[in-house]
Amino acid sequence: MFESHKICIAGLPGIGSVGKVASEYLVTALECSTFKPFFSSGFPAQVMVSDGLSYLLHAELKVPKSRENMFILSGDAQPLEVEEMYALAGEILETLKAEGVEDVITLAAFVGDTKEKVLGAASDSEGTALLTENKVPLLTSGAIGGLNGLLAGLAPLYKMRGFCLLGTSSGADPVDLDAASNLLELINDLFKLDLDIALMEPEEEVPEEIVPDEVDMNYR
Numbered sequence: 148m149f150e151s152h153k154i155c156i157a158g159l160p161g162i163g164s165v166g167k168v169a170s171e172y173l174v175t176a177l178e179c180s181t182f183k184p185f186f187s188s189g190f191p192a193q194v195m196v197s198d199g200l201s202y203l204l205h206a207e208l209k210v211p212k213s214r215e216n217m218f219i220l221s222g223d224a225q226p227l228e229v230e231e232m233y234a235l236a237g238e239i240l241e242t243l244k245a246e247g248v249e250d251v252i253t254l255a256a257f258v259g260d261t262k263e264k265v266l267g268a269a270s271d272s273e274g275t276a277l278l279t280e281n282k283v284p285l286l287t288s289g290a291i292g293g294l295n296g297l298l299a300g301l302a303p304l305y306k307m308r309g310f311c312l313l314g315t316s317s318g319a320d321p322v323d324l325d326a327a328s329n330l331l332e333l334i335n336d337l338f339k340l341d342l343d344i345a346l347m348e349p350e351e352e353v354p355e356e357i358v359p360d361e362v363d364m365n366y367r
Contacts, residue, residue: 267313270309
């Protein structure tokens with residue numbers, strides 16, 4: 148079962164900000180503290196400014212206050228080029244491997260024709276069986292782009308299992324809270340987190356999405 152393993156749940160910017168919104172909600176709800184930041188020369192060449200303070204775009208690996216067997220990964224952006232995506236994914240996975248993580252679970256969006264609210268994919272048949280056992284419908288074809296796909300796909304090369312959970316989205320909204328909420332409900336159930344998903348509310352200001360200009364995949 149998932150809860151018996153040391154895991155990392157990751158959600159980085161993509162279509163509808165689905166994975167990013169879900170991971171950042173987990174960071175707040177689980178009272179996480181920063182374990183390690185990750186920087187990349189592949190991130191857009193800019194800094195973010197808040198209340199007069201500037202900071203570099205980065206991803207952060209965080210640890211929940213009361214859960215020693217879990218990490219949460221969130222971030223400001225994804226690298227713009229494929230080579231930098233692979234390099235950053237490798238750096239993150241090396242860190243997770245060193246910390247004894249066994250399952251890497253990424254959160255992303257699915258844009259397509261389905262009646263399911265959430266779909267799942269895994270890096271091996273044992274993983275797909277585990278998803279099926281937990282009543283998670285499987286993604287049967289397609290591609291999962293960017294770091295949310297790479298982290299799950301590369302995980303076996305680092306002796307970890309990879310999973311990707313995808314919230315169904317129209318892809319039309321900059322921030323799809325419904326898709327993110329559906330993912331959080333599944334995460335809540337799988338890991339018995341006792342989260343109040345009803346606390347999800349629309350943000351007053353929608354941050355500008357930072358993703359590569361050339362997006363040639365449906366799932367992100």
